[in-house]
Amino acid sequence: MHIKDMSRETSLSLLGHMRLGHIACTRGLQPYVTPFSFAYHDGYLYSFGTVGKKIDWMRANPLVSVEVEHIVSVDEWQTVVVAGHFEELDDSPATSEVRAVAHDLLAVNADWWQPGYVKTLSSSQERPLSPVYFRIAIDEISGHEGVAD
Amino acid sequence: MHIKDMSRETSLSLLGHMRLGHIACTRGLQPYVTPFSFAYHDGYLYSFGTVGKKIDWMRANPLVSVEVEHIVSVDEWQTVVVAGHFEELDDSPATSEVRAVAHDLLAVNADWWQPGYVKTLSSSQERPLSPVYFRIAIDEISGHEGVAD
Numbered sequence: 001m002h003i004k005d006m007s008r009e010t011s012l013s014l015l016g017h018m019r020l021g022h023i024a025c026t027r028g029l030q031p032y033v034t035p036f037s038f039a040y041h042d043g044y045l046y047s048f049g050t051v052g053k054k055i056d057w058m059r060a061n062p063l064v065s066v067e068v069e070h071i072v073s074v075d076e077w078q079t080v081v082v083a084g085h086f087e088e089l090d091d092s093p094a095t096s097e098v099r100a101v102a103h104d105l106l107a108v109n110a111d112w113w114q115p116g117y118v119k120t121l122s123s124s125q126e127r128p129l130s131p132v133y134f135r136i137a138i139d140e141i142s143g144h145e146g147v148a149d
Numbered sequence: 150m151h152i153k154d155m156s157r158e159t160s161l162s163l164l165g166h167m168r169l170g171h172i173a174c175t176r177g178l179q180p181y182v183t184p185f186s187f188a189y190h191d192g193y194l195y196s197f198g199t200v201g202k203k204i205d206w207m208r209a210n211p212l213v214s215v216e217v218e219h220i221v222s223v224d225e226w227q228t229v230v231v232a233g234h235f236e237e238l239d240d241s242p243a244t245s246e247v248r249a250v251a252h253d254l255l256a257v258n259a260d261w262w263q264p265g266y267v268k269t270l271s272s273s274q275e276r277p278l279s280p281v282y283f284r285i286a287i288d289e290i291s292g293h294e295g296v297a298d
């Protein structure tokens with residue numbers, strides 16, 4: 001196997017085809033990475049979640065990193081890493097159009113791995129279920145792929 | 150589907166069965182997340198890589214987050230998140246035993262997705278290939294699983 005850089009276009013195309021990635025945020029010196037589901041559209045990754053660690057941290061520091069991968073086999077895979085920033089899509093009139101875009105995008109395949117919808121039953125406290133819509137603006141993107149020799 | 154907390158024991162057991170995860174590190178306010186392969190042993194995740202962004206950042210700030218997941222289907226999955234810190238296993242006599250442990254652990258399944266071994270051919274510069282061995286000490290661990298209703 002060797003590893004090739006992917007073009008920006010190919011990297012964005014992978015984002016357009018995938019729905020599950022990993023998002024990292026930072027508080028102080030401590031990073032935190034967790035799976036998240038998203039839908040790519042026109043330079044942004046749209047997503048939502050319930051208020052919790054990830055949303056709290058991104059509200060305080062909007063800089064994030066997102067990784068998305070597509071693994072076919074040991075020597076055939078693609079991975080894309082984005083540096084971006086969090087933009088919350090609140091209920092204000094100014095963001096109503098963008099919220100509608102997010103809602104429509106996320107309604108497609110909404111059954112796929114959406115813990116944002118689901119209450120944690122075994123904890124002593126149930127999470128509030130009002131969703132927070134947000135998007136990640138892509139500031140930098142890079143991609144690499146493994147190619148069988 | 151509902152989501153359950155996983156016990157510490159079950160979470161560590163998942164780490165013991167998986168070889169591929171995602172590691173996030175931080176420089177200033179900016180996080181960076183990337184795939185990494187590892188082998189779990191006795192409270193540590195062993196890994197290696199070549200000098201580059203990830204190693205550089207962890208040398209400057211050892212606090213990391215690691216996520217490992219096992220997805221069977223939309224409503225049957227497990228994910229573990231670790232807060233930990235980077236410990237480089239250099240060539241000194243003090244770490245020679247631990248390096249040997251790391252080497253033996255990582256030699257098992259060494260064919261599986263190990264970009265640390267592989268030169269990036271399409272870049273103008275080839276990466277130096279001397280591997281940096283390291284381990285992540287687990288400071289906190291939590292796990293969640295999706296269970297079909």
